Amino acid sequence: MNPEHLRRAIALAAEARAAGNQPFGSLLAGPDDTVLVEERNTTITDDDITAHPELKLARWAAQHLDPATAAKTTMYTSCQPCGMCAGALARSGLGQVVFALSGEQLNGLRTGSDLPAVPSDGPHLYEEAKVPVEGYYP
Numbered sequence: 001m002n003p004e005h006l007r008r009a010i011a012l013a014a015e016a017r018a019a020g021n022q023p024f025g026s027l028l029a030g031p032d033d034t035v036l037v038e039e040r041n042t043t044i045t046d047d048d049i050t051a052h053p054e055l056k057l058a059r060w061a062a063q064h065l066d067p068a069t070a071a072k073t074t075m076y077t078s079c080q081p082c083g084m085c086a087g088a089l090a091r092s093g094l095g096q097v098v099f100a101l102s103g104e105q106l107n108g109l110r111t112g113s114d115l116p117a118v119p120s121d122g123p124h125l126y127e128e129a130k131v132p133v134e135g136y137y138p
Contacts, residue, residue: 001098005029005076010100012053013078016040024078026053028061031072053077054085058092071095079106
């Protein structure tokens with residue numbers, strides 16, 4: 001764990017906030033610990049609810065790194081990745097994530113409520129739904 005990289009992720013969060021976005025920042029360090037790319041949250045200025053820095057870095061890694069290199073990288077991020085970002089990170093093949101604030105700590109700092117859960121209803125139609133999926137995954 002490189003504390004300077006984590007401090008930089010926190011500074012990127014401050015930059016995001018100063019630009020009018022939610023205060024989250026992340027960077028990706030390569031196998032030799034050099035910074036490969038940095039990102040800030042731009043959900044508000046880009047009018048894109050998916051413009052989280054962790055998701056942007058996961059996309060970048062999937063597009064620019066071979067799997068062996070990606071597996072040796074470390075993402076440093078100002079806050080523990082949300083569920084959306086965690087899923088993208090798992091699929092991108094990154095080696096590890098180091099975060100400053102946990103999701104629980106973040107929630108303790110919020111004065112408003114968390115996002116409301118979207119009601120869901122399922123599973124349904126298993127026999128039909130499994131047909132296009134069966135055999136796809138090894």
